[in-house]
Amino acid sequence: MSTPEPLTGRCLCGAIELQMQPPTDFLGLCHCRSCRVSHGAPFVAWTSVPLERFAFLRGEERVRWYRSSPCIRWGFCDQCGSRLLYRADEAGHPESPQVDRMYVAAACLEGTLDRTVEAHVSYEERVAWYTCGDALPKYRGKGPDRLA
Ligand SMILES: [Zn+2]
Ligand SMILES: [Zn+2]
Structure with missing residues:
Protein backbone atom coordinates (compact mmCIF):
# COMPACT_ATOMS: atom_id res chain seq x y z
CA MET A 1 0.00 0.00 0.00
CA SER A 2 1.50 3.37 -0.98
CA THR A 3 1.57 6.23 1.46
CA PRO A 4 -0.85 9.00 0.46
CA GLU A 5 0.61 12.38 -0.47
CA PRO A 6 0.88 14.78 2.47
CA LEU A 7 -1.53 17.69 2.69
CA THR A 8 0.06 21.11 2.99
CA GLY A 9 -1.41 24.37 4.17
CA ARG A 10 -0.35 27.91 4.89
CA CYS A 11 -1.47 31.15 6.41
CA LEU A 12 -2.41 34.19 4.36
CA CYS A 13 1.05 35.80 4.50
CA GLY A 14 2.92 32.52 4.03
CA ALA A 15 5.06 32.83 7.16
CA ILE A 16 3.59 29.56 8.43
CA GLU A 17 3.43 26.40 6.36
CA LEU A 18 2.21 23.11 7.74
CA GLN A 19 1.84 19.54 6.65
CA MET A 20 -0.53 16.73 7.56
CA GLN A 21 -0.05 13.14 6.58
CA PRO A 22 -3.38 11.49 5.69
CA PRO A 23 -5.53 9.71 6.52
CA THR A 24 -7.34 12.52 8.33
CA ASP A 25 -9.71 11.63 11.16
CA PHE A 26 -12.78 13.51 9.98
CA LEU A 27 -13.93 16.66 8.19
CA GLY A 28 -16.72 18.60 9.86
CA LEU A 29 -18.26 22.05 9.90
CA CYS A 30 -18.43 23.55 13.38
CA HIS A 31 -21.07 26.17 14.09
CA CYS A 32 -20.14 26.81 17.72
CA ARG A 33 -19.91 30.41 18.87
CA SER A 34 -16.21 30.13 19.70
CA CYS A 35 -15.35 29.01 16.17
CA ARG A 36 -17.61 31.63 14.60
CA VAL A 37 -16.19 34.53 16.56
CA SER A 38 -12.59 33.36 16.37
CA HIS A 39 -12.67 32.92 12.61
CA GLY A 40 -15.16 35.65 11.73
CA ALA A 41 -17.15 33.09 9.78
CA PRO A 42 -20.58 31.43 10.06
CA PHE A 43 -18.91 28.04 10.57
CA VAL A 44 -15.42 26.55 10.40
CA ALA A 45 -14.29 23.41 8.60
CA TRP A 46 -12.02 21.32 10.88
CA THR A 47 -10.01 18.22 10.26
CA SER A 48 -7.35 16.49 12.35
CA VAL A 49 -4.53 13.98 12.36
CA PRO A 50 -2.53 12.35 15.17
CA LEU A 51 0.21 14.71 16.39
CA GLU A 52 2.95 12.49 14.96
CA ARG A 53 1.50 13.02 11.47
CA PHE A 54 1.48 16.84 11.77
CA ALA A 55 4.52 19.03 11.12
CA PHE A 56 5.41 22.65 10.52
CA LEU A 57 7.35 23.14 7.28
CA ARG A 58 8.21 26.68 8.30
CA GLY A 59 7.21 29.38 10.73
CA GLU A 60 6.42 27.36 13.85
CA GLU A 61 7.92 30.25 15.85
CA ARG A 62 5.37 32.57 14.22
CA VAL A 63 2.43 30.69 15.70
CA ARG A 64 0.77 32.47 18.61
CA TRP A 65 -1.50 30.47 20.87
CA TYR A 66 -4.62 31.93 22.47
CA ARG A 67 -5.73 29.90 25.46
CA SER A 68 -9.53 30.03 25.71
CA SER A 69 -9.67 27.68 28.68
CA PRO A 70 -7.10 25.82 30.79
CA CYS A 71 -7.05 22.89 28.38
CA TYR A 86 -6.70 24.07 17.64
CA ARG A 87 -5.24 21.93 20.41
CA ALA A 88 -6.41 20.28 23.59
CA ASP A 89 -3.61 20.08 26.14
CA GLU A 90 -5.53 17.92 28.55
CA ALA A 91 -8.80 16.09 28.70
CA GLY A 92 -11.75 17.63 30.48
CA HIS A 93 -13.20 20.07 27.96
CA PRO A 94 -16.91 19.31 27.55
CA GLU A 95 -16.53 18.79 23.80
CA SER A 96 -13.68 16.34 24.41
CA PRO A 97 -11.22 17.17 21.67
CA GLN A 98 -8.52 14.51 21.61
CA VAL A 99 -5.24 15.46 23.28
CA ASP A 100 -3.20 13.40 20.82
CA ARG A 101 -4.54 15.25 17.78
CA MET A 102 -3.72 18.47 15.92
CA TYR A 103 -6.88 20.11 14.62
CA VAL A 104 -6.38 22.14 11.46
CA ALA A 105 -8.70 24.65 9.79
CA ALA A 106 -9.25 22.68 6.60
CA ALA A 107 -9.67 25.72 4.37
CA CYS A 108 -5.96 26.56 4.74
CA LEU A 109 -5.03 23.29 3.04
CA GLU A 110 -4.09 23.15 -0.62
CA GLY A 111 -5.37 20.61 -3.08
CA THR A 112 -7.77 17.77 -2.50
CA LEU A 113 -8.38 16.36 0.95
CA ASP A 114 -8.80 12.63 1.49
CA ARG A 115 -12.49 13.11 2.31
CA THR A 116 -15.36 15.56 1.91
CA VAL A 117 -17.40 17.20 4.68
CA GLU A 118 -19.30 14.59 6.69
CA ALA A 119 -21.36 16.52 9.23
CA HIS A 120 -22.34 19.78 10.87
CA VAL A 121 -21.55 19.97 14.60
CA SER A 122 -22.71 22.36 17.32
CA TYR A 123 -25.50 23.11 14.89
CA GLU A 124 -27.69 24.51 17.69
CA GLU A 125 -25.27 27.48 17.89
CA ARG A 126 -25.59 28.35 14.21
CA VAL A 127 -26.22 31.86 12.94
CA ALA A 128 -29.82 32.75 12.15
CA TRP A 129 -29.01 34.35 8.81
CA TYR A 130 -27.78 31.35 6.88
CA THR A 131 -29.43 27.98 6.35
CA CYS A 132 -27.36 24.97 5.40
CA GLY A 133 -29.45 23.27 2.74
CA ASP A 134 -27.36 20.13 2.39
CA ALA A 135 -28.43 16.67 3.53
CA LEU A 136 -25.46 16.12 5.85
CA PRO A 137 -26.23 15.13 9.45
CA LYS A 138 -26.49 18.06 11.86
CA TYR A 139 -25.57 17.41 15.49
CA ARG A 140 -26.06 19.16 18.80
CA GLY A 141 -22.59 19.79 20.17
CA LYS A 142 -20.14 17.18 18.88
CA GLY A 143 -22.81 14.47 18.75
CA PRO A 144 -24.43 11.97 18.97
CA ASP A 145 -27.67 13.97 19.41
CA ARG A 146 -28.79 14.51 15.84
CA LEU A 147 -30.90 17.65 15.22
CA ALA A 148 -31.58 17.19 11.49
ZN1 LIG B 1 0.66 34.58 8.23
ZN1 LIG C 1 -16.45 25.04 17.13
Whole structure:
Protein backbone atom coordinates (compact mmCIF):
# COMPACT_ATOMS: atom_id res chain seq x y z
CA MET A 1 0.00 0.00 0.00
CA SER A 2 1.50 3.37 -0.98
CA THR A 3 1.57 6.23 1.46
CA PRO A 4 -0.85 9.00 0.46
CA GLU A 5 0.61 12.38 -0.47
CA PRO A 6 0.88 14.78 2.47
CA LEU A 7 -1.53 17.69 2.69
CA THR A 8 0.06 21.11 2.99
CA GLY A 9 -1.41 24.37 4.17
CA ARG A 10 -0.35 27.91 4.89
CA CYS A 11 -1.47 31.15 6.41
CA LEU A 12 -2.41 34.19 4.36
CA CYS A 13 1.05 35.80 4.50
CA GLY A 14 2.92 32.52 4.03
CA ALA A 15 5.06 32.83 7.16
CA ILE A 16 3.59 29.56 8.43
CA GLU A 17 3.43 26.40 6.36
CA LEU A 18 2.21 23.11 7.74
CA GLN A 19 1.84 19.54 6.65
CA MET A 20 -0.53 16.73 7.56
CA GLN A 21 -0.05 13.14 6.58
CA PRO A 22 -3.38 11.49 5.69
CA PRO A 23 -5.53 9.71 6.52
CA THR A 24 -7.34 12.52 8.33
CA ASP A 25 -9.71 11.63 11.16
CA PHE A 26 -12.78 13.51 9.98
CA LEU A 27 -13.93 16.66 8.19
CA GLY A 28 -16.72 18.60 9.86
CA LEU A 29 -18.26 22.05 9.90
CA CYS A 30 -18.43 23.55 13.38
CA HIS A 31 -21.07 26.17 14.09
CA CYS A 32 -20.14 26.81 17.72
CA ARG A 33 -19.91 30.41 18.87
CA SER A 34 -16.21 30.13 19.70
CA CYS A 35 -15.35 29.01 16.17
CA ARG A 36 -17.61 31.63 14.60
CA VAL A 37 -16.19 34.53 16.56
CA SER A 38 -12.59 33.36 16.37
CA HIS A 39 -12.67 32.92 12.61
CA GLY A 40 -15.16 35.65 11.73
CA ALA A 41 -17.15 33.09 9.78
CA PRO A 42 -20.58 31.43 10.06
CA PHE A 43 -18.91 28.04 10.57
CA VAL A 44 -15.42 26.55 10.40
CA ALA A 45 -14.29 23.41 8.60
CA TRP A 46 -12.02 21.32 10.88
CA THR A 47 -10.01 18.22 10.26
CA SER A 48 -7.35 16.49 12.35
CA VAL A 49 -4.53 13.98 12.36
CA PRO A 50 -2.53 12.35 15.17
CA LEU A 51 0.21 14.71 16.39
CA GLU A 52 2.95 12.49 14.96
CA ARG A 53 1.50 13.02 11.47
CA PHE A 54 1.48 16.84 11.77
CA ALA A 55 4.52 19.03 11.12
CA PHE A 56 5.41 22.65 10.52
CA LEU A 57 7.35 23.14 7.28
CA ARG A 58 8.21 26.68 8.30
CA GLY A 59 7.21 29.38 10.73
CA GLU A 60 6.42 27.36 13.85
CA GLU A 61 7.92 30.25 15.85
CA ARG A 62 5.37 32.57 14.22
CA VAL A 63 2.43 30.69 15.70
CA ARG A 64 0.77 32.47 18.61
CA TRP A 65 -1.50 30.47 20.87
CA TYR A 66 -4.62 31.93 22.47
CA ARG A 67 -5.73 29.90 25.46
CA SER A 68 -9.53 30.03 25.71
CA SER A 69 -9.67 27.68 28.68
CA PRO A 70 -7.10 25.82 30.79
CA CYS A 71 -7.05 22.89 28.38
CA ILE A 72 -7.78 24.51 24.98
CA ARG A 73 -5.64 26.74 22.76
CA TRP A 74 -6.07 28.24 19.31
CA GLY A 75 -3.10 28.82 17.01
CA PHE A 76 -2.82 31.76 14.62
CA CYS A 77 -0.16 33.60 12.62
CA ASP A 78 1.45 36.49 14.50
CA GLN A 79 1.78 38.47 11.28
CA CYS A 80 -1.41 37.97 9.25
CA GLY A 81 -3.73 36.59 11.93
CA SER A 82 -4.83 33.53 9.96
CA ARG A 83 -6.49 31.03 12.25
CA LEU A 84 -4.97 27.66 11.56
CA LEU A 85 -4.88 25.36 14.58
CA TYR A 86 -6.70 24.07 17.64
CA ARG A 87 -5.24 21.93 20.41
CA ALA A 88 -6.41 20.28 23.59
CA ASP A 89 -3.61 20.08 26.14
CA GLU A 90 -5.53 17.92 28.55
CA ALA A 91 -8.80 16.09 28.70
CA GLY A 92 -11.75 17.63 30.48
CA HIS A 93 -13.20 20.07 27.96
CA PRO A 94 -16.91 19.31 27.55
CA GLU A 95 -16.53 18.79 23.80
CA SER A 96 -13.68 16.34 24.41
CA PRO A 97 -11.22 17.17 21.67
CA GLN A 98 -8.52 14.51 21.61
CA VAL A 99 -5.24 15.46 23.28
CA ASP A 100 -3.20 13.40 20.82
CA ARG A 101 -4.54 15.25 17.78
CA MET A 102 -3.72 18.47 15.92
CA TYR A 103 -6.88 20.11 14.62
CA VAL A 104 -6.38 22.14 11.46
CA ALA A 105 -8.70 24.65 9.79
CA ALA A 106 -9.25 22.68 6.60
CA ALA A 107 -9.67 25.72 4.37
CA CYS A 108 -5.96 26.56 4.74
CA LEU A 109 -5.03 23.29 3.04
CA GLU A 110 -4.09 23.15 -0.62
CA GLY A 111 -5.37 20.61 -3.08
CA THR A 112 -7.77 17.77 -2.50
CA LEU A 113 -8.38 16.36 0.95
CA ASP A 114 -8.80 12.63 1.49
CA ARG A 115 -12.49 13.11 2.31
CA THR A 116 -15.36 15.56 1.91
CA VAL A 117 -17.40 17.20 4.68
CA GLU A 118 -19.30 14.59 6.69
CA ALA A 119 -21.36 16.52 9.23
CA HIS A 120 -22.34 19.78 10.87
CA VAL A 121 -21.55 19.97 14.60
CA SER A 122 -22.71 22.36 17.32
CA TYR A 123 -25.50 23.11 14.89
CA GLU A 124 -27.69 24.51 17.69
CA GLU A 125 -25.27 27.48 17.89
CA ARG A 126 -25.59 28.35 14.21
CA VAL A 127 -26.22 31.86 12.94
CA ALA A 128 -29.82 32.75 12.15
CA TRP A 129 -29.01 34.35 8.81
CA TYR A 130 -27.78 31.35 6.88
CA THR A 131 -29.43 27.98 6.35
CA CYS A 132 -27.36 24.97 5.40
CA GLY A 133 -29.45 23.27 2.74
CA ASP A 134 -27.36 20.13 2.39
CA ALA A 135 -28.43 16.67 3.53
CA LEU A 136 -25.46 16.12 5.85
CA PRO A 137 -26.23 15.13 9.45
CA LYS A 138 -26.49 18.06 11.86
CA TYR A 139 -25.57 17.41 15.49
CA ARG A 140 -26.06 19.16 18.80
CA GLY A 141 -22.59 19.79 20.17
CA LYS A 142 -20.14 17.18 18.88
CA GLY A 143 -22.81 14.47 18.75
CA PRO A 144 -24.43 11.97 18.97
CA ASP A 145 -27.67 13.97 19.41
CA ARG A 146 -28.79 14.51 15.84
CA LEU A 147 -30.90 17.65 15.22
CA ALA A 148 -31.58 17.19 11.49
ZN1 LIG B 1 0.66 34.58 8.23
ZN1 LIG C 1 -16.45 25.04 17.13
